[in-house]
Every structure is written in C-alpha cells, then in structure tokens.
Amino acid sequence: MAEQFEPKIAVLCCNWCTYAGADLAGTSRMKYAPNVRLIRTMCSGRIDPSFVMTALKDGADGVLIAGCHPADCHYINGNHKTMRRFPVLHTMLAQFGIERDRVRLEWISASEGDRFVEVANEMTETVRKLGPLDWKSRTAAGNVA
Amino acid sequence: MKNDDPRIGVFVCHCGTNIAGIVNVDSVAAAARTMPFVVHAEEYKFMCSDPGQALVRDAILKHRLNRVIVAACSPRMHEPTFRKATALAGLNPYLFEMANIREHCSWVHTDKVAATEKAIDLVKSAVAKARYLEPLESRYVNVEPKVLIVGGGVAGIQAALDIANGGTKVVLVERQQSIGGRMAQLDKTFPTLDCSACILTPKMVQAAQHPNIELMTYSEIEEVKGYVGNFTVRIRRKATFIDPKVCTACGVCIDKCPWKATSSFEEGLSKRKAVYRLFPQAVPGIPVVDKDACKYFENGKCKACEKFCEPHAFRWDDQDKIVEEKVGAIIVATGYDLIDPKLPSQYGYGKLKNVITGIEFERINNATGPTAGKIVTKEGKEPESVAILHCIGSRDRNHCEYCSRVCCMYALKFAHLIKEKTKATVYNFYIDMRCFGKGYEEFYHRLLEEGVKFIRGKAAYVTDQALTDAEQGKLIISAEATTLGKTLRVPVDMVILANAMTPQKDAADVARKFGIGRSPDGFFLEKHPKLEPVSTATDGVYLAGTCQGPKDIPDTVAQGAAAASVAMSLIQRGTVEVEAATAGVIDDLCSGCKICQDVCPYSAIGYEVDKRIAEINASLCKGCGTCAATCPSSAIVAKHFNDQQILAQIHALYAQEG
Amino acid sequence: MRDFPSPLIEVSEMIADSGGSSLDLCYQCGTCSGTCPWNLVRDFRVRNIISLAQLGLEGYEGEDLWLCATCNACVDRCPRGVEIVDVIRSVRTIITQAGTSPKTLGAVLGSVKANGNPWSGDSNARLAWAEALQARPFTERSEYAFFACCTQAYDARNVKVGRAALKLLKAAGVNFGMLDGAEKCCGDAVRKAGGQELFDELSDSNIEMLDAKGVKKMIVGSPHCLNTFAKEYPDKGGRYEVVHMASLLAELIKSRKLRPTRTFDGGKVVYHDPCYLGRQNQVYDAPRELLKAVPGLELLEFARNRQDSVCCGGGGGRLWMETPIEERLAVLKLKEAVKMGATTLATACPYCVSMFEDAKTALDLDSFRVADVTEIIADAVEEVRPS
Numbered sequence A: 001m002a003e004q005f006e007p008k009i010a011v012l013c014c015n016w017c018t019y020a021g022a023d024l025a026g027t028s029r030m031k032y033a034p035n036v037r038l039i040r041t042m043c044s045g046r047i048d049p050s051f052v053m054t055a056l057k058d059g060a061d062g063v064l065i066a067g068c069h070p071a072d073c074h075y076i077n078g079n080h081k082t083m084r085r086f087p088v089l090h091t092m093l094a095q096f097g098i099e100r101d102r103v104r105l106e107w108i109s110a111s112e113g114d115r116f117v118e119v120a121n122e123m124t125e126t127v128r129k130l131g132p133l134d135w136k137s138r139t140a141a142g143n144v145a
Numbered sequence B: 001m002k003n004d005d006p007r008i009g010v011f012v013c014h015c016g017t018n019i020a021g022i023v024n025v026d027s028v029a030a031a032a033r034t035m036p037f038v039v040h041a042e043e044y045k046f047m048c049s050d051p052g053q054a055l056v057r058d059a060i061l062k063h064r065l066n067r068v069i070v071a072a073c074s075p076r077m078h079e080p081t082f083r084k085a086t087a088l089a090g091l092n093p094y095l096f097e098m099a100n101i102r103e104h105c106s107w108v109h110t111d112k113v114a115a116t117e118k119a120i121d122l123v124k125s126a127v128a129k130a131r132y133l134e135p136l137e138s139r140y141v142n143v144e145p146k147v148l149i150v151g152g153g154v155a156g157i158q159a160a161l162d163i164a165n166g167g168t169k170v171v172l173v174e175r176q177q178s179i180g181g182r183m184a185q186l187d188k189t190f191p192t193l194d195c196s197a198c199i200l201t202p203k204m205v206q207a208a209q210h211p212n213i214e215l216m217t218y219s220e221i222e223e224v225k226g227y228v229g230n231f232t233v234r235i236r237r238k239a240t241f242i243d244p245k246v247c248t249a250c251g252v253c254i255d256k257c258p259w260k261a262t263s264s265f266e267e268g269l270s271k272r273k274a275v276y277r278l279f280p281q282a283v284p285g286i287p288v289v290d291k292d293a294c295k296y297f298e299n300g301k302c303k304a305c306e307k308f309c310e311p312h313a314f315r316w317d318d319q320d321k322i323v324e325e326k327v328g329a330i331i332v333a334t335g336y337d338l339i340d341p342k343l344p345s346q347y348g349y350g351k352l353k354n355v356i357t358g359i360e361f362e363r364i365n366n367a368t369g370p371t372a373g374k375i376v377t378k379e380g381k382e383p384e385s386v387a388i389l390h391c392i393g394s395r396d397r398n399h400c401e402y403c404s405r406v407c408c409m410y411a412l413k414f415a416h417l418i419k420e421k422t423k424a425t426v427y428n429f430y431i432d433m434r435c436f437g438k439g440y441e442e443f444y445h446r447l448l449e450e451g452v453k454f455i456r457g458k459a460a461y462v463t464d465q466a467l468t469d470a471e472q473g474k475l476i477i478s479a480e481a482t483t484l485g486k487t488l489r490v491p492v493d494m495v496i497l498a499n500a501m502t503p504q505k506d507a508a509d510v511a512r513k514f515g516i517g518r519s520p521d522g523f524f525l526e527k528h529p530k531l532e533p534v535s536t537a538t539d540g541v542y543l544a545g546t547c548q549g550p551k552d553i554p555d556t557v558a559q560g561a562a563a564a565s566v567a568m569s570l571i572q573r574g575t576v577e578v579e580a581a582t583a584g585v586i587d588d589l590c591s592g593c594k595i596c597q598d599v600c601p602y603s604a605i606g607y608e609v610d611k612r613i614a615e616i617n618a619s620l621c622k623g624c625g626t627c628a629a630t631c632p633s634s635a636i637v638a639k640h641f642n643d644q645q646i647l648a649q650i651h652a653l654y655a656q657e658g
Numbered sequence C: 001m002r003d004f005p006s007p008l009i010e011v012s013e014m015i016a017d018s019g020g021s022s023l024d025l026c027y028q029c030g031t032c033s034g035t036c037p038w039n040l041v042r043d044f045r046v047r048n049i050i051s052l053a054q055l056g057l058e059g060y061e062g063e064d065l066w067l068c069a070t071c072n073a074c075v076d077r078c079p080r081g082v083e084i085v086d087v088i089r090s091v092r093t094i095i096t097q098a099g100t101s102p103k104t105l106g107a108v109l110g111s112v113k114a115n116g117n118p119w120s121g122d123s124n125a126r127l128a129w130a131e132a133l134q135a136r137p138f139t140e141r142s143e144y145a146f147f148a149c150c151t152q153a154y155d156a157r158n159v160k161v162g163r164a165a166l167k168l169l170k171a172a173g174v175n176f177g178m179l180d181g182a183e184k185c186c187g188d189a190v191r192k193a194g195g196q197e198l199f200d201e202l203s204d205s206n207i208e209m210l211d212a213k214g215v216k217k218m219i220v221g222s223p224h225c226l227n228t229f230a231k232e233y234p235d236k237g238g239r240y241e242v243v244h245m246a247s248l249l250a251e252l253i254k255s256r257k258l259r260p261t262r263t264f265d266g267g268k269v270v271y272h273d274p275c276y277l278g279r280q281n282q283v284y285d286a287p288r289e290l291l292k293a294v295p296g297l298e299l300l301e302f303a304r305n306r307q308d309s310v311c312c313g314g315g316g317g318r319l320w321m322e323t324p325i326e327e328r329l330a331v332l333k334l335k336e337a338v339k340m341g342a343t344t345l346a347t348a349c350p351y352c353v354s355m356f357e358d359a360k361t362a363l364d365l366d367s368f369r370v371a372d373v374t375e376i377i378a379d380a381v382e383e384v385r386p387s
C-alpha cells in the first residue's frame, strides 16, 4: 500500500478562545491528528491575510483561521474584522487556483475542546483528500508570481 | 532597537510522564541544539518546580542567554511563572517564549514518532520567534477599590460580608426584590436540620445594614466594560413604583391591594398581591408593584394601596434607571435553576397532582408556606405513605449527565421531616446514596434508625392506573428493587421528585457579559478545576456558589468566602500590570490614511495633526493587533506579535529546508 | 467444594462485538426493569440480563431472554444510553448461531428462509391478496412502490387492511405501483429474534430487487418495515425514502385529496401507539389527526400513551410465540380500553392488529372492534365504500 499523504496544517488562532479550546482538548486528553501546528496571536483580528499566503507559499497544505464566536471576542469585535477579511482571502486563493477548502475560518470557544478536535480532524482529512498543495507548480502555471 | 546577537536557551520539560511518556524529550533537546542561535538546551523533569526555575536562572547567567524558551505546558498556565524566573536573572521578561508541547502535543497525540516530530517543530517555531523578541516595559494602573457582586444568594451574601468586613466597598446586585436566593425558600437544612431562615435572615440583615455594602435589589447588569482592576458596569434598576427613601415598609398597601398573582417564591402553590414582598422576611422589606398584575397599569384605575400609604411613598411615574459603577473586581454568584419536572415525563408531574418537586416540598413544610407547614396532599389529607424519587433528570444522559450533589441529602432530610410530622411510611428510591460531606453518612445512619425504607432502584415511572384494589386511588411507583431482582409496584399518596439542579436559563447571556466560559454541563467554568476554582478566563472576574456547579450550602459558603479572598487580594495589591504588548506606529511608514482608527475596538488610535500620522494611546490599547493586520502601509507594529516574529514562526514550520 | 460462578469476560466481549457494545455503560439502576411493560403481567428483569452479560455469567441466555418484544420503552428511558434491545438482540444472535433458540421461533425463521415470509405462505402467491384490486405494477414512472408487509399479504385479518390501503391510495390519485411479488420479508422480526444471517440474506435480496427496479420511495403499512427500511437498510447500502400509511393518509387529508365525510358509527375509539411507529420513529400525531378528521369520531387516550405507551407484546418475534392469556399485554390493554368506555381500538401496525384481535377472542368481546386507522379512514371516505 502506498504511504498516505500527511498534510501540513497551520492553525492561526487567537489566545483567548481557540488556543484555550485547544488547551481544553489537551487537558481533557482528547485525541486528534498530529498534522496541525498552532501559531498564537492575541486576537484573530491580528491575522493578516499575508500570513496565510506565506504559510501556503512556504509549504503548508492548508490553513485554519480560528477565533472566538462572533459576539465573544476578548477585544469586543476583532473577529468581525477577521470575518470581513476572509472573502478577500478566498478571492486571492482563487486567483492562484487554490481550492477554497484549504483555508477555513472557524469560531471555536474556550469550552469547545471537542469542536477543536473535530475541526482539526476534518481539516486534516479534507486536505489529505485534496493532496499536496505544491505552490511552485501552481504559480508557475498560474498568472501571478 | 539593536540587539546583541541572540543567545537562545531552550529548556524541555518532561512534566513527569505527561510529556516524556509520549514525546522523546532527549530528541527534542538534541534537535534544539542544532537550531539557529541556540547556545544551550537541556531537559528536566519538572521545569515549573523551584529547581526547574533555578535551572533557567542559572543558565541565563552561565551561558549569557538573552532569550529563553521553555517547552512545556500551555503559556496560559505557566508563562507568568517563567517570565518571573527570567526576570529574576535580570533579563526582560518579554524575552521569554513558550512552546506548548503538552496540551497541544503529548496529551492529544498517541503516535510517539509523530508527537516528537511535532514537539520539535513547536520548539523550532518558538526559537524562530525568540530571535526577534524585544524587551517591553511593564506598566501598572491603579485598581478601583470596590467589588461588584452579582447575585444575592447565600454565596453572594457571604462574599459581600467578608469583603465589606475587611473594609472594602461592595455593590451587591440582585435581580429579585430580595436577597436570599434559593436558601430563603428552604425550610430546614441538612444534616444539622437548622432552620434555614434562622441562619440566613441575620446574614441578610447584616448585609443590608453594612456601611460598606450597597444593596441594589430588583436590578440587573446591562453592560460590563473594562478590564481587571478597572471595570465599568452599567446596572439597570427596575422601577418599583415605591420610593424606598420614603416607604416605612409597614406593608399596609399589601393588605389593601385587591389583586393577586401567582407567587414564584411559593413555587406557584399560592398567590401573592400585585404589590408585594417576595416573602415575609424579605430584605429589603420595601414592597414593589408588579406592573403586570397591577390593575392601575391595565386600566388606569384602582390605586387602592396608595390611599392607605401614610408617608405617600407611591411613585406611579417611576421608571427603570441605569446607574454606572466603577469596580476593580467582580464576583458572579448567580446560582442555579431546576430542571422542568415535566421533562422526564414518565413521572407524571403536571398530570398527577400529588407528584411534587423537592423545592415545592420545602415550601409545603414551611410554617409560612402555602399549607402553613402541614404536610398534606392536594386533597388536604395527611399522606399514609410518601415516595421520594432520587436522580430525576440527574445522572441521566437524556437530561443532565452530572450528579446534582444535594438531592440524596435533602431526600434524607425530607424523610426525617415527614417522619417527624406524620405517621407516613417513607420510601426512598435511589441508584446510589451519595453522602460524602461532613456528618452526612452519620445522618444517613440516623434515618436508617428512624425506619425509612430504602429501595435500591431508580423509579421507572409513576402512574395512577391501579391493577389491584390496594392500588386504587394511589400513585403507584414502578421500580426494580435491584438488590432483590424483583420489580415492585409501590402505592403511595405523595411523590416527591428530586429534580436536577441546572444552570440558570440566562447563563449563556451572563457568561458572555462577563467573559466567562461554560463547561459542557452549562455551568460557569472555573480557570482550573483544582487549583483555581474561583477564577475565570477573565482576570478580575470570580465565581462563587452554584453558578459554577451543583453544591450544597457549606460548599457554597466556602466558595463565597474563597471568591472574597481572591477579590480582596486584588484590591489590596492596589495596582495591576496592564498589557505591555500594545501596538505602536512607525512614523516614517504611516501615510495617515486613518483606516486603523475604524478598526480599533477601543478607540485607542488618535491622529497627530502636525505630522499627519496615526498615534496610539498606550493606556487604551489592549494589544489585540487588529490595526496591525489592517494597516495597508505596514506602519503598525503589534508588539510581541509583530509581522517579523509571526512570519519567522511560519517560515520555521513550513519553509522547505535547503 | 462448591462451584463458584466466575466471570467469563470472553463471553461478554463476544456480546459486545455482535452489536451490544453499549453494555458496559450500565450502572444497574433498574430503570429498564421498572419500565418494561412485561412487569405489568409477570416478572422480567431486564437489568439482570445486562448485568449477567457484562460479566459473561451464566443465566443471560435463559428463558426470559426471548420475552423482550423490542418495544424500546427501556432504551428510551435508560439514563446511561445503553442500547438494551441491541444487547438482547446480540445475545439472541449468539444463541441462534449455536442452534439453541426456542423451537417455535426456529419454525418461523425456517419459513422465512424457505418462502420469504413467516406465515408459511406460498412465495408465488405473495400478490394474491391484491389481485381483485387491479393496482398497477411499479414502473419508472411510479413515484412510490407499495411494499406489502408479509402479515398484510398472508394473514387473513390483515389482508383487509392492505386492501383498504390500496383503495385509498387509488381514490386519492397517488402515483404508486405494486412490486411484482419477488419481495421478501423486510427482516425486522427475524433480526430481532436473533436471525442476523437470515436478515442479511433478506435485505441483500430486497435491496437488489428494489434497486434493479429503480425504487426511490416506498409506502409501507407496517411500522416494522418502516423502521427496518429507514434505519437498517442504509447500513447495507439500501437508501429509500419510506413513508408509513398513517403519515401519508394524514397528508392526503390535509391536502384535501381524501375527504372523510361519512359519520363514524363505531362508538368511542382509543388509539394504541405501535412501538415502532411511535417511540421508534416519533410518529405520534399523524394517526391521531387522521382519526380526529373523521366526523363524529370521539378519540380516547390510554393513561400511558405516546412515548410511555405500553407495547402490545407482538414485536421481536413474540407474535409467533405462545403467551398465557393472563400474561398477554394486549389483553391487559384491551381491558383498560373497555373500562374507559371505548368500543373500538385503533392502531397502525399489523402486529398490533393481530395481537389485539387475539386478545378480543380471548376476552370474548364480540361487539368490540379492532381496526387499523387505514380501515377507519376507508370507511369514512365516500369513494372507497363499500369494502
């Protein structure tokens, strides 16, 4: 049997909800795919679309952006900005011919350890099915360098 | 700012076997040694222990480290510990970074190879960021020396008194018109059987008269702003239509009012007037007019009450008022609710009239209650037999999965009280007897001596469909006596349901207002289940009592006192450190477009007219970094999470080697 | 020395593996025993079976094991989420595989294997009951296929219900067709009685036949077919939209495609919730709406109804097993019905109809009527009469 593809998933998330939710998954000893690596920012509003593009360019196969539920942002409404930036990000991805499903936005609260696990696993599976991103060959074929 | 060449030290924690059981810590330390700018790496059993922290301090001095990384648990757990250790060695605490290889790695993965690989990656990411870390200055602000307590049950009252007695001001907000909470509804309390009112009323009065406590009953929290040490709270004081400064609480208006409504305090078992006190010993004792029940508000006529009010205390144009309070700490003590006893429908509540709830029994047994303390059926007869059904909705995956923790004990209490007042045979249908507290097992023994019948088996259903003559006119309980392996039908005259304690219906809303998390059972989530039982996800907001989970009065009071002590320690400290990792503008890059101003949730960004650039007010900025992600000119630096640092992490994790 | 019983964990694991894996969640509260309707007429300690099965102790395979009518009352109320019926089914399967299941059941399973139905009916005559009605065969243009339950096809009493159903469907202009008689028992009772292998054969054969014909939607008259097609066939690759007659009739009346106009003359009617329609599939309101739509019909309710309804005792293979008259649940319920002044008992399941007809005979209640709601509606709709 051929070895299955292990996608690399970057998680850019806020400190207060999603990072804490992932902590809860840990303290509850839930299990999920080891493919994800978290990069912490204070608020999801800090997540610059260029971070996502850089991660993909560098070699990540998928990126998860995550923060507090819409009314629960620790900084009142930083996540609204995240939400508004997201469609722009998808347009950028489309220009590069990158599948939408590689970049996902999720609201995961500090008490939703189970949700974090679910999303981490789903994301890994989805991207596994899509296969390696292989940025270089895509951009060579695409229009932007 | 120019730094010397980075000299990074990496410390890998075993956390006993918590990390080392899955992650090969030796490999992680070895890999760290090969990472850029790392001059020292070692692993140790417990980094957070004293010797562990000493290791950090010593290494900083010995290896002239100017960046420190500890790969251990979550920074949400021990970042403050290691920042302190770093500072003790004379290094700026912001030159420290943590790699979370426990919560995000060893605890969530089972494949040792993959977990070790991931741990190495996480260290790599931290090392990459550390290279660009910059020292930051800690800043302090004063703490507002006042505490807000939300909820005036016994938890809130206890916390209020403890704080007030220590000399600090308290605002106690209660949404009902009297403080006291559920405990005020109880008749006797287990296991000592002291009368609930006798021990609670003095505390209520003390709270009302205390010079340091401002009581705001019939009030609710509208909005909470600010942060630890400096919260601004808006409180809605509902219209009562009676001026509390004028009213003498004589109660003549209550006597004269001709209109009635169902009494919630009496659990709907009796009526009260449209102008009323929640219960006779209510504190404060000033009545309120229930707008929904009052005829004057319906048709403009009546005012019977006012005619007899000698001091002229009625204010028919009274309106809700919003008041603002500044406080340094908040204690949430909003208590519990009970599951709708109709939900486990098999027990016939609502259909079979002699099926009642525990809290209804409390009222029935109380001398001021609907039956003046006589234990009687709805027909007014003394019951010959009573069944108490445990675990109604509790420990039940169809309803509440958790144990409500007080029902076994109050079931015993009820059994005793029934035995005391009537000749009835009393049955307890239970799954397990949980009598864990001080004096509780002894109380159980006492009840065995009193001849109460215990049937080990959960009641399956209650019916009035008789199969035999003996069952005619009775309520019949079907249950298996599991110790015998026999299914019984037990005919009784009265059934008391020990229905589950639940979170308040508005718990989600309250949690959001105060920035508290909730556990899967819906109760408020403490910061750490063992070590920080009264703190929450939001600094300066604490929990007390049953809003955090089901508990009895002793535990509730203990938690109230605990919350008081942590709130006090914050107030006494006098100052709190505020975010050093704020945003800053690089003047040369700013084009003055002001886009950042729109996105800042705290309006912390001003505009310097002369230079035509944005300017950040550090005391308002909370460091969310939204502006930095928005600035089209990359002119804003989110300190401690700047572009350079985050991109370095991304490169470290994903850039292909070579 | 005496023989001490000792746990046989392998046995317990075997039970868990054949579908009873929720077994270990049980904390021995006894809710199941107390809920189980059998205890109204005799002792049946459901909890005991679970306890023995948890430890693999002897006794779990005893006589009582075959009593369970798979009515699901206990499962609905179990506070731990133990799938009790699955545990019992799993134990039955193991015993059936060992060849030691009760004889009567053996004979029924034998007929299903040989004839495709439990009634020893000629498999070539599966459609005989419907011949006179000239319903059209199923084609690609049919919206629904009508799947006749074995009991409605072969049992003389229930054949009448099947016929009433066809007449109503035609009168309402429903676009449906008959299958060609190659259909076999859905397998519900077979599976619940421990015949897992036979169930697999039946379902494979039915799925192959239904898919070959291109069936997407089915009308069924038995809640047991409904449950099996909707919940058990998907695991085997058969995915159909299934509707029970009672639900369909309720819709047809709501959309005024059927008008029950004749005044009811059967006195007061009490409705019995079939376990597989109510508890298993949450269809409680449709049959009641139907009955209420009949002019002059006064509807009564059993004291324990809907989710708490007491089973007729006919599911899980019990229909074919002997029960002493004084231990029959249908007899107990019929007595209650008579006591509350009902003169008709309406239900919506062929097993229930059979069980209550038997009870009626046992109690000598000649003037009492047992009817499927389909029959009551057929009587009330002008275009359908005379039957």
Ligand SMILES: Cc1cc2nc3c(=O)[nH]c(=O)nc-3n(C[C@H](O)[C@H](O)[C@H](O)COP(=O)(O)OP(=O)(O)OC[C@H]3O[C@@H](n4cnc5c(N)ncnc54)[C@H](O)[C@@H]3O)c2cc1C
Pocket: B150, B151, B152, B153, B154, B155, B156, B173, B174, B175, B176, B179, B180, B181, B182, B183, B186, B188, B189, B190, B191, B219, B220, B221, B333, B334, B335, B336, B337, B358, B359, B362, B406, B410, B413, B504, B506, B510, B544, B545, B546, B547, B551, B552, B553, B554, B556
């Ligand atoms: C039937 C029964 C019998 C019991 N018997 C005993 C016994 O014998 N011994 C014993 O030790 N324990 C007993 N208990 C448990 C006891 O009731 C609780 O431990 C205790 O009342 C908990 O106090 P609390 O302050 O946490 O909550 P509560 O008593 O519920 O008080 C919470 C208060 O907060 C107020 N509030 C809620 N939300 C808001 C809001 N958003 N804004 C403002 N105010 C708000 C409420 O109005 C209430 O006054 C019994 C419980 C039951 C159900």
Ligand code: SF4
Pocket: C025, C026, C027, C028, C029, C030, C031, C032, C033, C046, C047, C050, C074, C077, C078, C079, C080, C081, C082, C084
């Ligand atoms: S109801 Fe469930 S938990 Fe209780 S004894 Fe039965 S199977 Fe066990």
Ligand code: SF4
Pocket: C032, C035, C036, C037, C038, C046, C067, C068, C069, C070, C071, C072, C073, C074, C075, C084, C085, C311
């Ligand atoms: S007959 Fe019904 S209640 Fe009794 S064991 Fe079977 S499924 Fe459970």
Ligand code: FES
Pocket: A014, A015, A016, A017, A018, A042, A043, A044, A045, A066, A067, A068, A073, A074, A075, A077, A078, A079
């Ligand atoms: S802090 Fe979590 S999204 Fe803003």
